[in-house]
Amino acid sequence: MGINILQLGQYAFDIYYWMIIIAIFGSWFPGFQTSKVGQGIGKLVEPYLGFFRKFIPPLGPIDFSPIIALFVFHYLSSFALEGLNQSLNFLGI
Template identity: 35%
Template structure:
């Protein structure tokens, strides 16, 4: 039972962080939004993770796809971790 609770917490954490990444992307659309308290807080939480994808240069014109790729990688890693944990206990 404790393993299922851990898996649930991992999934909830990934959902919350994915939501933060979406908020980070939306804040870039509004001038001055990233300079607010909320913008700085979200940036401090998201930029270290998103910096991992900066080397890939995922830009098309003025649009960066780092956030989308970051969400996909995060969800794939979470799913893989869940499968590994479930295979170990089953």
Template identity: 40%
Template sequence: MYNIDGYIYTLIEIYTYMLIAYVLLSWLPSARNSFIGEMLGKLCEPYLSVFRRFIPPIGGMIDISPIVALIALRFIGEGIRAIIHFFV
């Protein structure tokens, strides 16, 4: 039980850091064109696009959808861990 819980926690942490890195790369114009930027884009953009459909940028420039996506990721991770603890 604790192994599955630990794996889920680790995967959520890794994806959280990937999202943060992807958002930070958006501040550098040429960084998204690098190999790491393209790889992170392929992994993070499908998840972020769900939130960007519903949350418009504030003032046309400030995108808060990554913050909401990170909070939702934490809730989803904790929910999965709670379900595992309930059944195991």
């Protein structure tokens, strides 16, 4: 049997989660940020990470906002996937 909607949603959240991780580690290497891959990932994850940077200022040279963003993303994705699962069950899909 093929991929169902819930698995597809999980894959999408997993891919975005890993893109955030890559962007965080990539920020330690200036060459990565200027590469095409780094710029592409940055365009996709920076709007999400930027939201947290507005509210959580760096403590000296350390920026904790990406860590908080990852925790929030984990809980939001779990919440969204559980809601999707319940909706699919309600619809009988």
